[in-house]
Amino acid sequence: MKSRNRRRFLSALPLAAVSGAAASQPAAAAGFQAEHSLDGHWQFQIPGGSWTTVSVPHTWQVMPGCEDHRGKAFYRRAFDVPAAWNGSTVRIEFEAVFHTAVVAINGQPAGRHEGLGYTAFAFDITSLLKYGAENEVFVEVDNAFFDRMLPRGNSSDWAHDGGIYRPVCLLVTPRDYVERVAIDAIPNLPSPTATVEITAHLHGSGLLSAEIRDLASQRVVASQPAIPAQGPVFRLPDLPIREARFWHFDSPHLYQLTLRFGSHTLTETFGVRSFEVRNRGFYLNGERIRLAGVERMAGSHPEYGMAEPAHWIEHDHRDMKELNCIFTRVHWQQDRRVLDFCDREGIMVQLEVPTWGQATFNGMGEKPEPWIVENGLAHLREMIARDRNHPCVVMWGCCNEIGGQRPADAAFAEAIYNEAKRLDPRRPRTYASYSLRQTPEKDVSRIMEAVSVNEYFESWNGGAIPDLVRMLDGIRDAFPQKPVIVSEYGYCACKPEWPEGDAKRRRILATHTEVFRKRHEIGGLVFFCYNDYRTHVGDRGRQRLQQRVHGVVDVYGRRKESFEALRRELSPIAELHDRFEDGQLQVTLKNRDTIPAYTLRGYTLRALFEGPGPTLLERLEAPIEVLAPGGSASFNLTPAYAKSPIAIYVDVLRPNGWSAFTEIWRP
Template identity: 35%
Template sequence: MHGRLNIPLEESWTFQADLKNEGLKLKWHEHGPSMGENIQIPHTWNVQKGLQEFRGTGWYSRTFFAPPEWEGRLLRLQFDAVYRDAVVWINGQKVGEHADSGYTAFVLDISSAIIFGENNRIVVSANNENSQTALPVGNSFDWADDGGIIRGVSLIVSGRAAIDYAKIQAVPVFNEEGDRRCSPYGLLSGEIHLWESGEAANSTSLRLVVTAASEDGAQISEQWEILSNKGILRFKDIKVDSPKLWHFDHPHLYKVDLALYSGDILSDEVSIEVGFREIRSEGSTLLLNREPVRLMGVEWMPGSHPDRGMAETSSQLEEMLRHIKEANCVITRFHWQQDRKLLEWCDRNGLLVQEEIPHWQTPHDPDDEWLQTSMQHAQEMIHRHYNHPCIYAWGLGNEVNGQSAVTVRYFEQLKTLVRELDDTRFMNYVSNTVHENPSQDATGVGDVIMWNDYIGTWHGDLDRPAVIRTITEAHKDKPVIVAEYGLCEPAYEGGDERRKQILTDNTTEYRKHPGIAALIYFSLNDYRTQMGEAGEGMLRQRVHGSMTLDGTPKPSYEALRQLASPIRVAVNLENGAGKVAVTIETSDDIPSYRTSGYTLRLIDPHGDFYEQEIPELEPGERCVLHFMDIPQTRWDDIRLHVERPTGFSVTSGSLTSYVGYFTDNLVP
C-alpha cells in the first residue's frame, strides 16, 4: 500500500535577483544562483530593500533527497503560484514552464529528471516584467505585481496511475411541497481526471473507491468502486440522508476520500472537502438553499502586508479574512485568482466568494485572440478550485469597455466556453459602465448584473435613485449586485469622514431597491499597488480602504460593521429589580436573511457571563430575552455581545450603550 506523499518544500531555498539578465549565460539553471540568500517560500523580492522597483527575473534553488524506493513512482512538483512567467529545471534538465498567468497553480511531472538515492536540485526562474500577452496586461492593473514564488511549493509522490484533479458535486435535494428549506437527502457525484501518463490513461485495471464522511467522521455512504479504461473516472448519485447544508452562518463540510488502485495496489489517494449548498436566482431574487437573501459584503485586496507583499503567510491572510467576517460581511470578490488555503478558510468559516480572471480595463476591446489566454486562466482556476463551496461565481472580467459590442460578443463567447468547465455556478462580468446604457452593457451577459457604482466621483453627479431604477428595470430577470462603491482617494478629497458618509448614504439608498440583491463595499483596506499614488517602493499604495496598510481600523470600518449587521439591539433596564430585557430585531432590507444559532452574552468585568441562545428569526422579526438578578450597580460595567454560530462577533459594547430604540442602531 503506497498511496500519495505530499511533501511541502517551503524551507531551505536560495534566491538571487538577476539584475543583469545573465543567469542563463552563467548556467544558474544547472547549479542554482551563484550568490543566493537564504529565504523561505512564499517569497517576493519586491518587498526587499533595493529590489522594490525591480521588474525582471529572480532565481530560486533548493535540493531534496529522492530515496531509492521512489524509483518507478510518479513524482510531480506543484507550484501554487509563481508570479509570473516561470521556468523549472531539475538537475539542469528543463522539466516545464508556465507563462501568462501568475496567480494560478500548475503541476509538472519531474520523474524522468530525478536521480534516486541522491540529492536533486530544483531551479526556478520567475519573471515579472510587464507583458502584453498575459492577464493582467502590461501595467494597467490596480494591484501589486510582486515577482517570485509567491505561494506554496510541494512535491507529490504517487503511483504511476494518479489523480490530477477532481470535480465533486454535492447537490441538496429539496422538498417541493411543505417546507421547501428542508433537504431530505443530497447526492454526491464526481468526475475524476487522471494524470496524463500512459499507464493511467490506458490501463483497464484501475479501480476508484469513494468514501464520504460527515463532519464528525462518521461514514455516511458505502464505498463505491468504478472500473474504467478512460482518462476520466466518474461516479454518480451517492445518497446522503439529511445533509447539513453549507451556509455562511453554518458552513458544514463533508470529506470525500478518493482512493485509486492499479490492480490491488493503492496508487494514489486524495481527500476533498465539499459542502451541500444551492445558490441560484429567481428573477431579481438571490436564493441560498431556497432562502431569499440580500447580502452585505466588502472587497479586500490581498498582497498588501508591508513586509510580505504578495507572499503573505497563511496567518496574515487569515487575519484579514477575520476582519471581513467581524465586519458582518458574508460575500466578497477577488480581482485575481487566490490561494487554495485562503479558499479553504472561506469554506470553513462561511464567506461567499467570486473569483475572477484578471481582465482589468485592458484589453479595451478584447477580441478572439484573447480567448486562449482567458481559457488558460479559467481552466487552471476552475480545475483546482471547483470543489470549494465558498465559491458561488466565476468572474470573467472587470471594467473593460462594457458598452462595446466587441466586448459583449467576447464575453458571450468566453462565458459559453467557461460554462463547459462548470455549469453549476454563476458566470459574471463586472461593469463600471452599465449605468450609461443598461440594456446594451456587457454585464448583461452574466447570470447576475454586477455594477461598480462611483456616482458622485468617477461617474459624475448623476441621479443615483433614477440610475438604479433604470438598471433594475432593464434587467428584471436578474439580481443586481453593487460590486464596488466607496471613496477612491487620493483622487478625491474628504478622508475617512467622507468615506464613511458615502458608505452610509449609498447603503441607505440601495436598501430601497428590491432588485439589488447584494452590496460589496470597496474596500476593506488601503492596498499596495504598482500604480498607486501614495507612498514609495514597497509601500506604494492607494488609500481606498477602511483599514490602513498595516491593518489598523479607521472609523469607517465600524460604520461598515454596523451597517452590515443582520440584527439590531435595544435594551430596557428595570431599576431596582435587577431585570434586563434585550430586544433583538433582524434586518429586513440589506442585509436580509434568516438568523439561527446566534448567542447573546452579558459579560461582567470578572469574566462571569449570562448567556441565552437567540431563537431563529426571519427577516424583520423580533424577540425579547430576559435576564434576572443582575445588580444595578454592575450595569455600567457589563458588556453585551452577540455572536454568530461561527464564533464571529455581530455586535459588542457596554450594556448601557444599547439602551434605547432601534433607530439608534440603524446607522452609525
C-alpha cells in the same frame, strides 16, 4: 502542464523528514499520496546580482533594493530524493508564480507556465530525478509588464509582485493516480437529503472506490465499493446522503471524500449546498437572501507583499468575519488557504478571471485578439479545475470594468461566460461592469445571470446621490428579470484634490447603502475596500508602500473609525436596545428586512456583566428563536451575582460563534 485542485493529504511532511520507515518502501506501495514541502530556504538572484538566501513563498517586490525590479529573476534549491521513490510518479507543484515560470530539474527542462500568475500548476518530473541522490530545481521567473496576458500590461490596479509567492511541494504518488476530482453535492430540496456527483480525473486504470465522511464526526455517510475505472475521466455512480447537513455561511458544515484508486488515496473536502439566481434574487439552499460584504486586496502588507504567510491570511479574514462579511468578490484567483478559511468559517466568494479595465482591449477593433481569449480561457479553466469543490465559491466573475458596450470587450466576456457555463453549469456567472451609466441595455451584462455594477459617485464618477439613483433606475429598467449586485462602492483618496478623510468614507458608506436598501432589485453589496492596498499605480507612498488609500484598515491592518461603521452596516441586526433596571437586563432586537437580509437560525444573545476592576463577573445567554427578515425578539436576563454592573457587553452571536452585533450598556 497539469492544473490541480485543492487536496487533503494523508501525509504532509517536510522533505527533510523523509527517513526511516517513511522511506523504507516505494511510495507506490505506501497507499497514499505524499506531499513534501519545498517551502523554506532557496537561493535567489536578480540578473547581474549575487545569489542570496530567501524564504519561499517569496516576492522580491518587498526586498530592499528590489522593489522596482520588473523582469526576470532566478530561484534555485537542492533537495534529496530517496531511492525508495523510484517506481513512483513525482510531480512538482507551484501554487502560484507571478507571472511566468520556466522550471528545470537537474538542468533539464521540466515545463513552462506563462502569463498565468495566480493559478496552480504542476509538472511530472519523474524522469528527470536522480534517485537516492541530491537534486536541484531551478526556476526562472518573469514579472515584466506583458501585453499578451491578463492582466494586460500595467492596466490593472493591484500589486504585480514577482516571485514564487505561494507554497511549493513535491507530490509523490503511485504510477496510477487520481490527479483531481470534481464534486457536485446537490441538496434535494425540500428534503434533507443530497446527491453527490463525483468525476475523477485519472492517470491509468484500476479499481476505484469512494467514501464520504462527515468531517466533524468522521462518521461514514455514503460509500461506493471498488469498481473498474479507466482514465482520463471517470464518472462514478452518484452517492446519496441521507439527513445531509447543508453548508451555510452561518453553519459551514463540511464533508470529506476519500477516493482509493489502486494503491493511491486522495481526499477532498466539500460542502452540500445550492446557490441559485431566480425570481430576481439569490437563493442559498432554497432560502432567498440579500448579500453583503467587503472585498480584500491580497498582497498589501508591506513586509509580505503577495507572499502572505498563513497567519496574515487568517488575520485579515477574521477581520472580515468580524465585519459581518457573508459575501465577497476578488479580482483574481486566490491562495488556497483563503478559500479553505472561507469554507471553514463561512464567507461566500465570487472568484474572477483577472481581466481589468478597458485598456485590456485597446487597439483590438471589433474582435478580441485570439491570444487574449486563450489566455483568459486558460485562467478560467485552471481556476475552475482547482477551486470548484470549495462550497464557499458561489459565482464565477468573467472580468472587471471592461468596455462592456464595445464589441471586442463584449465578445471576450461572452467567451469566458460560455466556457464557465460549460465547465460548471450550476454556478451563476456575472461581471463587474463600469459601463452601465448610459444605455445599460447594450452592455454585455445582459447575458449574465446577475448584473454587477461598480459604483463610485462622489469620487471617481463625480456626481451626487441623484445621479446614483438615475443610474440604478436605468439598470432596473434595462434588466427587469435580473438581480443586481453593487460589486464595488466606497471612497478612495486617490487624487491630490481628494484628501484622505475617513469621515467621507463613513458618509458615503451610510448614504449610498441607504439608497441601495430601498431598491428591491439589489440583492447584494460589496464595499470596497477592507484594506488600503499596495498597487503599482498607487498615488500614495513609494516602493513597497505605494498604495491606494481605500480601506477601513491601513496596509498594516490598523483599524480606522470606518471599521466599526462598516461592521454595523453589514450586520443583519437593524436595531438593538438594552437597559438595566431593577436588577434585570432588558433587550429588544430586530432583524433587518433590507440588505443584508436572511433568516437567523441558531443565534444566541450573550451578556457579559462587568464589575469594578474592571472584572467580568457573570455571563448569561439566551437562545434567539428563528427570526425571519424584519422579525423582532425581546429578552429579560437577571444576573444572580452582578447586581450593580459598571458595564454590560451585549452580543448577538452566530451559530459558529462570531459576533454579529455588539452593544455596550453603561449606567
